[in-house]
Amino acid sequence: MQLQDIIPDKGRLFLNNEVPEVYKTDYSYQKVAKVHAVARPNTTEEVMGLVKFANEEALPIIARGSGTGVAGSQVPINGGELIIDVQNMNRILELDEETMTLTVEPGVQLNEIQTFVESKGYFYPPDPGSKNSTIGGNIATNAGGMRAVKYGTTRDYVRELEVVLPDGEKVTLGSLNIKSSSGYDLKNLFIGSEGTLGITTKIKLKVLPLPKFKKSVLLAFQSLKDATNGVLTILQNSIEPTALELFERSTIEYSERFTNIALQSQKGDAYLLMTIDSNEEETISRKLDIVKSILTNQALEIIPLLTQEEEEKAWFLRDNILVALMQFTEFEMLDEVVPINKFAEMINYTKELQEKHGLKVINFGHAGDGNIHTVLMKEDLDDVTWQTKRKALLDDLYDKVAELGGLPSAEHGIGIIKKGYLEKMRHPVELDLMRKIKNAIDPNNLLNRGKIF
Ligand SMILES: Cc1cc2nc3c(=O)[nH]c(=O)nc-3n(C[C@H](O)[C@H](O)[C@H](O)COP(=O)(O)OP(=O)(O)OC[C@H]3O[C@@H](n4cnc5c(N)ncnc54)[C@H](O)[C@@H]3O)c2cc1C
Numbered sequence: 001m002q003l004q005d006i007i008p009d010k011g012r013l014f015l016n017n018e019v020p021e022v023y024k025t026d027y028s029y030q031k032v033a034k035v036h037a038v039a040r041p042n043t044t045e046e047v048m049g050l051v052k053f054a055n056e057e058a059l060p061i062i063a064r065g066s067g068t069g070v071a072g073s074q075v076p077i078n079g080g081e082l083i084i085d086v087q088n089m090n091r092i093l094e095l096d097e098e099t100m101t102l103t104v105e106p107g108v109q110l111n112e113i114q115t116f117v118e119s120k121g122y123f124y125p126p127d128p129g130s131k132n133s134t135i136g137g138n139i140a141t142n143a144g145g146m147r148a149v150k151y152g153t154t155r156d157y158v159r160e161l162e163v164v165l166p167d168g169e170k171v172t173l174g175s176l177n178i179k180s181s182s183g184y185d186l187k188n189l190f191i192g193s194e195g196t197l198g199i200t201t202k203i204k205l206k207v208l209p210l211p212k213f214k215k216s217v218l219l220a221f222q223s224l225k226d227a228t229n230g231v232l233t234i235l236q237n238s239i240e241p242t243a244l245e246l247f248e249r250s251t252i253e254y255s256e257r258f259t260n261i262a263l264q265s266q267k268g269d270a271y272l273l274m275t276i277d278s279n280e281e282e283t284i285s286r287k288l289d290i291v292k293s294i295l296t297n298q299a300l301e302i303i304p305l306l307t308q309e310e311e312e313k314a315w316f317l318r319d320n321i322l323v324a325l326m327q328f329t330e331f332e333m334l335d336e337v338v339p340i341n342k343f344a345e346m347i348n349y350t351k352e353l354q355e356k357h358g359l360k361v362i363n364f365g366h367a368g369d370g371n372i373h374t375v376l377m378k379e380d381l382d383d384v385t386w387q388t389k390r391k392a393l394l395d396d397l398y399d400k401v402a403e404l405g406g407l408p409s410a411e412h413g414i415g416i417i418k419k420g421y422l423e424k425m426r427h428p429v430e431l432d433l434m435r436k437i438k439n440a441i442d443p444n445n446l447l448n449r450g451k452i453f
Contacts, residue, residue, distance in 0.1 A: 001056065003037055003082075006049040012040040012088065022067065023076075023083055033079040040085045044162065044170060044201040047084060051199065051446075052168035054082045060449045061166075063195040065107065065134030069141065070333060071415025073194045073451050084199060086136050092116055093202075099176050101159055101204045106136025113205070123210040125151035127243075128411070129319045136200045142192035144411030146243040146275075146318075149368030151208075153411065155191045162202035163190055166442040176204065189437070194413045195448040197441050211277035214242065215284050216311045217291060219272040220265040220301040224248060224351065224363070227270035228344035230298050231367045234274065235340065237294055239287050243275040244368030245318055246347075251362040251375070255317045258324030263317055264310065268300045272367065273314055321364055322373075330378040332390060332417075336401045337410035340370040349400050350374045357393040371410035398424060414452045422452070 007013040014020060015037045024032045036059055041047045054061045059082045064074045066087065076083065090107035095117070102117060102124070111131035117124050126138065128145035137143070139161070144153045160174040174180075174187030190197050221227040227246055234241060248270050252263055265271065276287050292302055305311040325331055338346045347363055350372070354361040360379055365372040376393060378386045398408060398421040408414065408421040423431065435453055438445075 001053060003039060003050075003053060006046055006053060007039045007041065012042070014038040019083075023064070023085075033076045033081070035076045035079075035081045035083055038083040038085055040088045042088050044089075044164065047086070047089075047164045047199055047201055048168045048170060050082065050084050051164055051166065054446060055166075055168060055444070058444070059446070061199075061446050062448055063136070063140070063199040065137030065140075066109065066130070066132050068130040068133045069137060069413065069415065070335075071141075071194075071409065071413040072417045073141070073413050073415035073448065074137075075416070077416060077450050086199070086201070087134065089201065090134075095120060095122070095207075099159075100207050101176060102207050103202065103204050104135055105202060106139075106200045107134050109134055110138060117207050118210055121210050122207040124157065124205060124207050126154045126157055129322060131319075135203060135205070139191050139200055139203065140193065140195045141413045142411065144366065144369070144371065146245060146366065148366060148371075148411075149244050150240055150242045150277075155188060157206045158187065158191055158203060159206050160204035161187050161190060161200055163198035163200055165198050166444065166447050170201065171198075174204075192413070194415065194451055196438060196451055197447065199447075211242075212279045213281045213284055214275055214277035215288065216273065216275045216305045216314060217288060218264055218301075218303045218305060218314055219274070219291075219295060219299045220268040220303075221270045221272070221298065222268050222300055224270045225344065225348060226268075226298055227272055228347055228367070230272055230295055231343065232340075233294055233298065234272075234291065235368065237290060239274075239276065239291060241274045241368055242277045243273070244366070245273045245364070246367035247271055247273070247318065247321065247364035248362055251321060251364045252317060254324040254328055255320045258327055259317060259320055261313060261317060264303050264305070264314060265301050273318055275311075318364075325375065330386070332376045332394075334374045334376075334394075334397070334408075335371060335410050335412045336374065336397070336406055336408060337369070337371045338401060338404045338406035342404040342406065343367065343370045343372070346400065346404055346406065347372055347374075350397065353393050353396055356396070357389050359389045359393055361393070366410075369410070370406075394421075401425065416451060419453065 062083045064085045087107040089105035091105050093103040125147045127147045128143040138154045142155050164170050360377040362375050402425050408418045414422050
């Protein structure tokens with residue numbers, strides 16, 4: 001048996017030196033290893049055939065979607081990998097309005113899902129900035145994004161998963177039932193497992209009725225501290241924001257330079273961008289009035305984004321922060337999370353580390369759920385100085401995350417770049433249990449070898 005017997009079309013199989021460059025690079029700038037082949041299956045049966053082939057040839061396997069992962073998880077590190085790129089499996093199969101579920105293949109992109117369901121009056125809430133990422137990748141990383149503060153993460157919207165296991169057999173996990181107390185929840189175990197346990201080939205997603213109205217508001221603050229205090233004030237006053245994003249002026253400036261668009265406020269050092277949704281317009285107006293009254297003394301400026309154009313402009317700037325950073329400097333982006341009452345302490349500590357280590361540190365993040373994207377900027381530093389300062393700062397930063405009861409990754413995954421820090425923040429017995437589960441499901445360690453642990 002050869003790979004060509006499973007994937008007969010030339011344009012869907014790339015062997016050794018034919019492997020396109022895109023599979024050899026990654027946003028997190030890792031050095032990648034030489035791969036055996038890249039295959040682009042069209043069907044679950046082809047995925048099963050590929051996994052069985054990999055078993056016979058003892059090839060490590062990596063499942064891959066759009067490749068937007070930022071933890072090095074989709075990167076070949078061992079050498080000789082078979083990459084199974086599921087982007088051709090990109091059909092939206094069925095919207096079942098009775099069970100309010102959408103059946104899709106794993107290569108469908110997030111923006112296609114959102115556009116499709118919204119055109120039918122439904123809503124798929126998870127909203128990572130990378131709208132071109134695939135739903136298979138979102139499930140593998142339990143992607144979060146902007147609306148997690150109100151609606152939760154990808155895990156909360158998966159009813160059923162069809163998965164090809166490491167031996168090449170397929171299984172369906174979960175069900176259409178809203179409740180289950182019927183044995184271990186294997187579906188949730190596979191969600192967020194970063195492609196180490198199985199390859200997702202079909203998904204039934206939960207969708208909601210589309211909220212009828214939404215409005216956004218931009219709040220400018222004198223200091224980062226004032227903005228983080230503002231986050232707690234909003235959360236404690238029953239505003240229930242759909243999204244509550246924080247960014248510093250020094251962060252949004254990159255996006256302004258890249259997009260050539262100015263944020264509606266140029267005052268202060270930090271901002272909150274918030275959306276509120278509801279089925280009643282009056283509820284939104286009432287909540288916006290509350291925001292104004294509780295934050296008038298804390299904020300420098302409160303700007304309701306009244307037109308769709310104004311709203312889209314502010315969110316476009318926010319969505320482009322990461323892409324903008326990529327144009328200007330090498331950097332390392334983190335996605336630490338701390339309990340919400342420790343958010344202000346954590347984010348302010350990153351500024352202390354900037355002074356201590358002499359390395360520029362900027363922040364943005366999903367403030368409403370305690371998830372910070374701290375970014376370490378290389379700028380003009382030479383490689384040796386950058387690596388030395390970076391390591392020292394990261395060690396201090398993750399010690400603080402651990403002290404505050406936080407975790408190294410809220411939504412991007414551990415991949416290869418946070419492995420050491422996971423060890424620090426999970427109990428050894430818990431880590432040992434995770435390794436035993438991996439070993440029970442994938443005894444030959446074929447799937448995404450060397451990731452997470
Ligand atoms: C500009 C930008 C903004 C981003 N914003 C956010 C954000 O707001 N929130 C957030 O959570 N993330 C964000 N991300 C990170 C990234 O987009 C997510 O991790 C996304 O879920 C990855 O999807 P992907 O299709 O690109 O997967 P890939 O990068 O191809 O793979 C990521 C992981 O998923 C596994 N995988 C992929 N497909 C499958 C499958 N079918 N079966 C099993 N495993 C699979 C891979 O093996 C790998 O471990 C952002 C990234 C960028 C570049």
